[in-house]
Amino acid sequence: MKGAHHALCGAAAWVAVASTAPYTLGWYPVSPLGVVTGALVCAGAALAPDADHHDATIAHSLPPVSEWVCDVVGHLAGGHRNGTHSVLGVAVLVGIAWAAGQVTVATETLGELAAGAGLLSLLLVAFAARALGLARRRLDAWALALGLAGFITVAAPTEWDWLPVAVGLGAAVHIAGDMLTDGGVPLLWPWEPRPPRWWRATPLLNDLWSRGGNFAVPILGRTGSWRERILVSPLAVYAAYGVGAAVVVGSLTALGYDADAVMARAWEAAGVLVGTATVVGATVLTVPLLT
Ligand SMILES: [Zn+2]
CATH class of the missing domain: 1.20.5 (Single alpha-helices involved in coiled-coils or other helix-helix interfaces)
Known part of the structure; x- marks a missing residue:
């Protein structure tokens, strides 16, 4: 799946799970501010598994920082569509988000600041803003991310409680998206079980569990196919609806109305x-x- 499509899936998934507006699941309800910021954080996290190769959207998003990140991640994860596209990869990302949430800085004037969560979100929001086309210039992406992450870190530090959930959801949505394309993903990495010979000789079965040990349900065909675009387009409307509803509810509450x-x-x-x-x-x- 293409980078921008991954980011859109992440934003839409967060709206579905974290918003309580009509047509959402509301499984993990957060504040309106959490819906808006979380949609961008989850979109950024949905790009993160592709930080294992040079040509990914995330590598081009904010050079040179994004290029450094991709070099290190690609090295650790054993190349493209390996470690970062597995259950273990999701667990590691959730662990990083949790650990970032533990890093706080005590200040005299502003009290305790969730510096780690703020910094991680700053990166993820900046990546998402570029991939989603919300910021055309690199500087705008950084400014948007700095404004949003900085505001929450200072004004509502307990907001970050949802950070590991948003990061885990984004990464899981990425892997699910790649599973729908031809290549599939090594879900159980570093264990890559190979199918038996009779399985590989059966055309449909060979697509689901391939010779290389990847798993797929390749209903979208190759990456960037028209089927992929048709699936993703309505998600853009859905994500915009969820974020818009959160902005309206948040504004009404701030103005003193019963939202x-x-x-x-x-x-x-x-x-x-x-x-x-x-x-x-x-x-x-x-x-x-x-x-
Ligand atoms: Zn991928």
Whole structure:
């Protein structure tokens, strides 16, 4: 899967899991600020497994920092689509996010600052901003990331509790995305079990568990295929919807309104509007047929 597509899947997955707006799962509810920031952090984490090779979106996103990161990661993970594309890779990333959350700095004026979580999120948000096209210039990506990560670190440091969850979800979504393409992923790395000879000789089975020990459900075909683009496009709308809803709820709460009540009434009004439009549309279409 292409880098920007991975990032979109990550943002949409976070909205589905962490938002409580209609059409979301709400399995791990966080504040509106957590939905907005987490969507970008999760999008950045969804790029992270590809930090194992030079040509990835993440390597080009913020040179030279991103190039250094990719060199080191590629070396440690045994090359492209190896260690970072496995269950162990996800666990390591979650561990890094958890460890980053433990690094705090006590200041006299601002109290305890979640410096580690802020720094990790700064990187992930900057990578995501570039990949998603939210910031055209490198400097804008850094500025956006610095503003968002800096604001939370200083103003709402306990917000970062969700960081390991967002990082783990993003990495898992990346691996799932690559599993849907032809190459597949070595889920159990460094253990790479090879299928028996009869399995490899059966065309469909050979796609699911390949000679190299990779696992795949290759319904999208090759990376960047039209099927991949068709799958990902609606996710952009979904992610934008979730982030937009969080911004509205957060703004209403900040202004002193009961956001839940206002949103419930807004949805009711939207329902009435859609219902009315359907009735009017049906009438306009059927009346000429009857007369
Ligand atoms: Zn990948």
